Amino acid sequence: MTALLETGGLCAFYGATQVLFGLDLAVADGGVTALLGANGAGKTTTLRALSGMVRTRGDIRFAGRSLAGLATETIVRCGIAHVPQGRGTFSRQTVAENLEIGAMTRRDRAAIAADMTRVYGYFPRLAERRRQQAGTLSGGEQQMLAVGRAMMLRPRLMLLDEPSFGLAPMMVEELFDILRTLNRREGVSMLVVEQNAAIALELADHAYLIETGRLVMTGPAAQVGADENIRRSYLGY
Amino acid sequence: MELFLHQVLAGLATGGIYACVALAVVMIYQAIDHLNFAQGEMAMFSTYVAWQLIQWGAPFWAAFVAAVALSFAAGVAIERIVFKPIRNAPVLSHVVVFIALLSILNSGAGFIWDYQNKNFPSPFGSGALFGQTLISRHDAGMIAVTLMMLALLHLFFRHTRIGLAMRAAAAAPESARLAGIRVGWMVALGWGMAAAIGAVAGMMIAPVVFLEPNMMLSILLYGFAGAVLGGLTSPGGAVLGGFAVGIIENLAATYIPVVGRELKLTIALLIIVAVLVVRPSGLFGRAVMTRV
Amino acid sequence: MSAMPQSPDRPRPAVPDAAPAPAATGGRPRAWRAVALAGGLALIVALPFCVKTFFVFQITLAVIYAIAILGLNLLTGFNGQFSLGHSAFYAIGAYTAAIMMDADIPYVWTLPAAAAACFVSGFLFGLPALRLGGLYLALATFALAVATPQLLKASFLEHWTGGVQGISILKPDAPFGLPLDSDQWLYFFTVAVAAVLYLGAVNLVASRTGRALIAIRDHPTAASAMGINVALYKSLAFGVSALYTGVAGALGAIAISFVAPDSFTFALAIALFVGLVVGGVGSIPGTLFGGAFVLFVPNIAEHFSKGAAGAVYGVILILLIYLMPTGAAGFVGWLRRGLAPRSAPSHE
Numbered sequence: 001m002t003a004l005l006e007t008g009g010l011c012a013f014y015g016a017t018q019v020l021f022g023l024d025l026a027v028a029d030g031g032v033t034a035l036l037g038a039n040g041a042g043k044t045t046t047l048r049a050l051s052g053m054v055r056t057r058g059d060i061r062f063a064g065r066s067l068a069g070l071a072t073e074t075i076v077r078c079g080i081a082h083v084p085q086g087r088g089t090f091s092r093q094t095v096a097e098n099l100e101i102g103a104m105t106r107r108d109r110a111a112i113a114a115d116m117t118r119v120y121g122y123f124p125r126l127a128e129r130r131r132q133q134a135g136t137l138s139g140g141e142q143q144m145l146a147v148g149r150a151m152m153l154r155p156r157l158m159l160l161d162e163p164s165f166g167l168a169p170m171m172v173e174e175l176f177d178i179l180r181t182l183n184r185r186e187g188v189s190m191l192v193v194e195q196n197a198a199i200a201l202e203l204a205d206h207a208y209l210i211e212t213g214r215l216v217m218t219g220p221a222a223q224v225g226a227d228e229n230i231r232r233s234y235l236g237y
Numbered sequence: 238m239e240l241f242l243h244q245v246l247a248g249l250a251t252g253g254i255y256a257c258v259a260l261a262v263v264m265i266y267q268a269i270d271h272l273n274f275a276q277g278e279m280a281m282f283s284t285y286v287a288w289q290l291i292q293w294g295a296p297f298w299a300a301f302v303a304a305v306a307l308s309f310a311a312g313v314a315i316e317r318i319v320f321k322p323i324r325n326a327p328v329l330s331h332v333v334v335f336i337a338l339l340s341i342l343n344s345g346a347g348f349i350w351d352y353q354n355k356n357f358p359s360p361f362g363s364g365a366l367f368g369q370t371l372i373s374r375h376d377a378g379m380i381a382v383t384l385m386m387l388a389l390l391h392l393f394f395r396h397t398r399i400g401l402a403m404r405a406a407a408a409a410p411e412s413a414r415l416a417g418i419r420v421g422w423m424v425a426l427g428w429g430m431a432a433a434i435g436a437v438a439g440m441m442i443a444p445v446v447f448l449e450p451n452m453m454l455s456i457l458l459y460g461f462a463g464a465v466l467g468g469l470t471s472p473g474g475a476v477l478g479g480f481a482v483g484i485i486e487n488l489a490a491t492y493i494p495v496v497g498r499e500l501k502l503t504i505a506l507l508i509i510v511a512v513l514v515v516r517p518s519g520l521f522g523r524a525v526m527t528r529v
Numbered sequence: 530m531s532a533m534p535q536s537p538d539r540p541r542p543a544v545p546d547a548a549p550a551p552a553a554t555g556g557r558p559r560a561w562r563a564v565a566l567a568g569g570l571a572l573i574v575a576l577p578f579c580v581k582t583f584f585v586f587q588i589t590l591a592v593i594y595a596i597a598i599l600g601l602n603l604l605t606g607f608n609g610q611f612s613l614g615h616s617a618f619y620a621i622g623a624y625t626a627a628i629m630m631d632a633d634i635p636y637v638w639t640l641p642a643a644a645a646a647c648f649v650s651g652f653l654f655g656l657p658a659l660r661l662g663g664l665y666l667a668l669a670t671f672a673l674a675v676a677t678p679q680l681l682k683a684s685f686l687e688h689w690t691g692g693v694q695g696i697s698i699l700k701p702d703a704p705f706g707l708p709l710d711s712d713q714w715l716y717f718f719t720v721a722v723a724a725v726l727y728l729g730a731v732n733l734v735a736s737r738t739g740r741a742l743i744a745i746r747d748h749p750t751a752a753s754a755m756g757i758n759v760a761l762y763k764s765l766a767f768g769v770s771a772l773y774t775g776v777a778g779a780l781g782a783i784a785i786s787f788v789a790p791d792s793f794t795f796a797l798a799i800a801l802f803v804g805l806v807v808g809g810v811g812s813i814p815g816t817l818f819g820g821a822f823v824l825f826v827p828n829i830a831e832h833f834s835k836g837a838a839g840a841v842y843g844v845i846l847i848l849l850i851y852l853m854p855t856g857a858a859g860f861v862g863w864l865r866r867g868l869a870p871r872s873a874p875s876h877e
Contacts, residue, residue: 051415076417088412090405092470101405104398105417149416272664319847326854329605333806336799337846344839458675465668503679506672513669514660 004029004189005050005080005157008059012042012049019045020213022058027157027206032183032190034204034221036197036234042213043193044085047159050191051075051082062157077105081150085161087142088149091135095126098134098145102152112152119148122178140171147175151182157189158182164196172196176203197234201225209234244487250376252483254445257383257438258453258460259479261431263472264390268407268427271328272461274335276435277453278342279315283308283436284443285346288357297360301440305433312432316425324421347450357443379441386434387476394472403427455502459486462509468522477521482509573720577713586784587824589716592723593780595820598804599730599813600773606811607734608766609746610655611663614670615801617677618647618771620793622778624681627696627788628689636701636783640722643779644772651771655764674798681790695789698782715784722780726773730813733769742766774801807849809858818857 003026012020020042027033037043049056052072060067067075076082081102090098099119103112120127123144129137134145143163150158163179164172176199182188183203194200201207207224209217217224224230261280265273273279287304291297319338323330361378394400406413406423413420439453446452459482467478489504512520577585601615625646626639654673661669681690690696703714733739741762744752753759782788800823808819830842853860 053411053414072414073417073419076415082415084412084415088409088415090408090412092408093401093404097401100398100401101413101416101418104402104405153417272667322851323854326850327810329611329806329810330850330854330856333803334847334850336803337843337850339843340839340846341843344837344841344843348834348837348840455675458671461668462672465665469664503672503676506676510657510661510669510672513665514657517660517662517665 002029003027004031005060005062005191007050007061010046010049010056010058010060012045013055013057014045018213020049020056023210023215025208025215025218027189027191030183030187030189031206032179032192032204034197034200034207035191035193035210036200036207036224036230037195037210038234039195040212041210043195043210044161045213046210047082047084047161047191047193050159051080076153079153079156080159081153081155081157082159083146083150083161083163085165087139087146089134089137089142089145091133093134094131095134095137095145096130098149099126099152102149105153115152115154119151122151122181123148139166140168140175143167143171143175144178147178151188155188157191160190160192162193162195164194164199172199179203197225197230240491241488244491245484246372248484248487249380249480250372250483251487252463252480253376253380253383254438254442254456254479255459255463255482256476256479257379257386257441258435258456259463259467259475260383260387260390260472261434261438262457262460262464263467263469263475264434265427265431266464266469267394267472268403268431269424270407271331271335273428273431274332274457275338275342276431277457277460278339278346279308279312279432280435280439280442281448281450281453282342282346283311283432284357284439284448285350287436287440288355288443288448289350291358297358301360304440305436308436309429309433312429313425315432316428317421320424320428321421343450350450352450354447354449357440357448359444375444379445382437382441383476386437387472390434390472399426458502458506459483462506466509466512466519468519471519471521474519474521478519577709577716582710582712585712585716589712589719589784590781591820591824592719592817593777593784593820594801594804594823595816596723596726596780597774597777598801598808598816598819598823599726600770600775600777601801601805602808602810602813602816603730603733603742603773604766604770605805607739607746608742608763608770609749610658610763610766611667612670612770613667613795613798613802614673614677615770615774616793616795616798617673618651618774619778619781619797619801620677620681620788621647621650621771622775623782623788623793624690624696624778625775626779626782627698630698630783631696639779639783640776643775647771647775647778648768651775652764652768654771655767658767659760659763671795671798674795678790678794681793690790691788693790695787695792698786698788700786701783719780719784722776726776727813730773734813738762738765803846807846807853807856809856809860812856812858815856815858 006026007023010020010023010025011018023046025033025035025046035043035046045054048054050060050067052067052070052075056068058068062075062078062080065078067078090101093101096116099116100112103115106112120130125141126144126148129141134142137145143166147160147163160179163175167175179190179192180203183190190203192200192204201221201224204221207217207219207221208215209224209230217227217230225235258277258280261276262272265271265276283304286307287300290300290303295303315338319334320331323334359375359378361374364374365372394404402413402418403423403426405416406418406420407427410420413423442456443452446456460479463479463482464475465478466481467474467476469475485508486502486504489508493504576588597615597619600618601612604610604612622643625643626636629639629642630636658666658669680686682693684692686692700711701715702711703709707714709717734743741752741757744755744757745759745762745766749759785792804816804819804823806819807822808817809815826845827838827842830845831838833841855862
């Protein structure tokens with residue numbers, strides 16, 4: 001498969017401090033890639049670097065186009081939806097408004113309305129709460145809302161930052177099932193950053209391991225999941 | 238009782254001024270999450286521009302529209318040119334730039350047009366409304382214009398896409414960027430709109446208080462007070478707050494003898510502060526809960 | 530481990546500079562510091578004898594403003610409480626001094642009296658202010674600033690305040706028959722008081738109390754969870770801050786020999802705030818730059834253009850902020866980082 005997104009020697013900086021050291025990663029077109037690692041390893045930074053939210057050096061290519069140095073808004077408009085850590089909910093706006101915001105860059109009114117119906121279809125709980133202030137939703141519902149908002153963009157690629165964070169295990173399963181459907185049925189490629197290695201490896205077909213700003217392992221998800229060190233450090237057995 | 242009613246109505250009239258300014262204040266607060274301390278001076282400067290156009294022979298409404306349009310453009314320009322470079326500076330530095338802007342506009346107006354009081358015409362004519370002594374035609378017209386602006390703004394923010402985009406950009410700029418919203422331009426748009434509303438406010442106020450460079454200073458403070466009293470998240474509340482401040486100020490001056498004319502402003506402000514201590518988000522504001 | 534991300538939206542005041550620390554930049558011998566210190570002291574002592582009387586007077590005022598700004602810094606820079614009303618405390622200090630001197634009490638006693646009066650009024654103001662944060666506190670303090678000249682002019686207080694005319698006092702002469710004129714003596718007196726106050730501030734910031742104040746600024750909830758009595762410390766901060774500014778006000782009254790309500794309008798509050806930011810929020814040495822700025826730059830602006838002095842001032846201010854967004858202290862810090870040998874990034 002061809003790579004939809006690939007980086008070459010990606011470095012990232014917070015001020016004068018370098019935090020990512022020459023990452024080479026790729027997301028296949030139509031595939032799901034997992035980025036695993038412990039707390040503070042640089043997973044979130046990687047996604048932020050891809051979205052142009054931190055200072056970077058090195059190559060970032062999306063569908064052949066270079067993203068290096070572009071503003072976040074422009075990168076998003078290329079078809080990349082970033083579901084951030086903390087969910088990025090617009091607390092003062094309603095659930096419906098949150099979804100409308102997700103579609104802000106699109107002009108096709110009828111299709112947007114259809115998409116909203118579709119999102120409500122995936123997440124019936126959101127449909128029930130569509131007029132509620134988004135800030136009053138539970139953590140799990142806000143996560144669904146964040147994914148729904150990303151879906152409203154009709155992205156080619158979704159970047160998900162710790163989608164399982166703070167969710168009860170049953171909800172995590174539910175959410176990842178939906179992600180799987182999005183990938184298989186709608187063809188949305190994904191780069192999923194997760195501390196919960198087990199659930200991420202179930203979903204992904206390819207995985208990377210990052211440690212203190214460097215990629216230390218890469219390979220098909222099954223292979224990475226079977227690796228002795230990974231199992232001990234990240235999968236707990 | 239007669240006196241009371243009269244003072245209430247007089248308070249409503251002056252309150253109309255404060256309501257207008259309060260609306261502009263809340264408007265920009267919704268756009269940029271800061272109070273624009275230079276709002277009053279911008280409004281004053283716009284009014285001078287309108288005055289100049291009238292002096293050059295333009296009919297009132299032409300000058301009015303031109304001043305509003307120019308103010309909008311100037312607001313956008315100020316945001317893009319003056320504030321964009323310090324986007325990442327700490328909030329207190331931003332406040333200092335507001336203060337600098339205030340100084341430039343105030344001094345500039347005085348320099349260009351001098352400090353003498355000038356007359357500014359009212360489009361509603363002078364004299365009492367329907368011949369009754371209750372309220373003057375201009376005051377009634379001013380209140381009507383304020384309410385109309387409020388209605389238009391409500392429609393804009395609640396029922397248009399760009400209004401939603403602006404609200405999103407102000408509420409959570411980073412998340413808004415992740416939705417593809419050009420936050421910088423939304424902020425500039427907010428500035429433009431606030432400048433335009435300020436221009437309308439200035440042109441409504443000038444016939445009452447005479448046009449001079451310092452005319453907006455205390456009015457802006459009352460406007461802030463009204464906005465805060467009503468709640469900075471609520472344009473309708475801000476307008477009501479503005480009216481309330483006008484009424485409170487007048488009643489305090491009339492009924493608390495020791496205050497008289499000397500401490501009108503102080504009393505109004507003290508009351509506002511008292512309200513804030515009891516209800517920090519204002520009378521109609523929504524308290525924002527933050528998770529720790 | 531990779532560094533913690535800094536949110537770009539969060540305002541970060543400049544790191545407070547404590548008393549001269551051992552050279553952390555590497556390569557700067559202790560001897561240089563001693564020489565610089567001695568040179569500085571010599572300059573301070575010699576100054577009033579080398580320049581015109583009026584300039585001595587201006588320097589004295591600059592130091593007084595610096596003290597006032599230091600007071601504001603303790604509240605806003607180190608405790609995160611936003612005040613646009615410090616002109617009120619300055620006025621209380623000034624009027625305390627004026628009233629006492631009018632009653633023939635020696636001027637030395639006016640300082641502790643002003644300190645006490647302002648500490649109490651600051652603390653009392655701090656109590657209701659506890660419920661207000663950020664913007665609302667700014668507005669409430671601004672209301673205080675606006676109210677002050679009106680109260681000072683009010684007829685029911687005229688007996689004490691002298692109403693609109695204010696109070697004139699006599700400028701004190703040098704004591705013990707020293708061969709100094711009034712302005713020179715007041716210069717030394719002010720510098721001495723400033724030295725004491727600055728030392729006090731440095732010690733306060735470095736102490737447990739100082740750390741508690743800073744903790745409250747950075748994360749009030751966490752501070753409270755650690756057992757810090759947030760309400761008490763915040764009110765104390767207001768009190769101490771008002772104390773400093775009030776003593777400055779008293780010194781100002783003595784130096785100018787005159788107090789009147791219109792000297793203490795909100796324009797003064799704004800000037801102090803500008804001085805705070807320009808010097809560097811959270812920086813003690815920065816307040817000296819702030820004081821000098823507040824005193825001299827409006828004069829400079831007037832030289833450029835009599836009619837549009839305010840506009841020139843505004844432009845200078847904007848350019849300064851562009852150049853030094855975190856104030857003079859931030860700028861100096863940036864320079865020092867640039868000149869110091871860069872340490873290599875750590876590799877795990």
